[in-house]
Amino acid sequence: MANRKYIVGNWKMNGLRAQLSDIAAIAAIAANHDDADVGICPPVTLITAAVQANPDFAIGAQDCHFAESGAHTGCLSAVMLKEAGASYSILGHSERRADQQEGDAEVKAKAEAVRAAGMGVIICVGETEEERDAGQAIEIVTVQLARSFPAGASADWLTIAYEPIWAIGTGRVPEVSDVAEMHAAIRVKLGELMGQGSDAVRILYGGSMNGSNAAELLAVPNVDGGLVGGASLTAAKFAPIIEAAAEA
Numbered sequence: 001m002a003n004r005k006y007i008v009g010n011w012k013m014n015g016l017r018a019q020l021s022d023i024a025a026i027a028a029i030a031a032n033h034d035d036a037d038v039g040i041c042p043p044v045t046l047i048t049a050a051v052q053a054n055p056d057f058a059i060g061a062q063d064c065h066f067a068e069s070g071a072h073t074g075c076l077s078a079v080m081l082k083e084a085g086a087s088y089s090i091l092g093h094s095e096r097r098a099d100q101q102e103g104d105a106e107v108k109a110k111a112e113a114v115r116a117a118g119m120g121v122i123i124c125v126g127e128t129e130e131e132r133d134a135g136q137a138i139e140i141v142t143v144q145l146a147r148s149f150p151a152g153a154s155a156d157w158l159t160i161a162y163e164p165i166w167a168i169g170t171g172r173v174p175e176v177s178d179v180a181e182m183h184a185a186i187r188v189k190l191g192e193l194m195g196q197g198s199d200a201v202r203i204l205y206g207g208s209m210n211g212s213n214a215a216e217l218l219a220v221p222n223v224d225g226g227l228v229g230g231a232s233l234t235a236a237k238f239a240p241i242i243e244a245a246a247e248a
Ligand code: 13P
Pocket: 010, 093, 163, 167, 168, 169, 170, 171, 206, 207, 208, 209, 227, 228, 229, 230, 231
């Protein structure tokens, strides 16, 4: 049986209080499409206000420190994010792996910390263009997944997002056959890593998903949803993706 579709908007470093109205509009659209799960990960500064204004809508964080507290200037722990209102966090996004030099072991530790706080986890994996051109994409991504994989994984709190780095913010999307091949490989690897229950772990596609290509991408076997950047920033752009997921 196909998994229920899951669409998450990653706002990255975008959004001031003026954009809370977009979150409210997106939450209202999501409430009218209860055949799919929908969430938004705004900057931390908006989490509490977003949750207070939209208590039934799933607001998440974009990163988290692996420690519970301590001398880590500028960082936030899972319990802090949970107290702020986040119910899950994106982890290991390629922008953090590149900008903050996050490695797989750190992503794994973060995932375990977020889980320990009772939150959900979305772990991102993906290859560079050079790696794809060299025919290494599947090897790179499945090894990244295995090394980033948290202990005790279960589909009720873990989601994987496949985001080819060269497709993020570029308007370029892989061939549907390449998406199908990668998602199938991730599904097989999840089976090796966790055995029973792995089929229920949702695997999202991310990278230039928009209202025009969402239906085609969401129809690919093992594509259980999308992690959406630019096209999640306004309700007008995000709505057709939510609609495509609810109809998929
Ligand atoms: P874009 O949808 O803007 O390509 O971003 C994808 C992404 O990185 C989501 O995490």
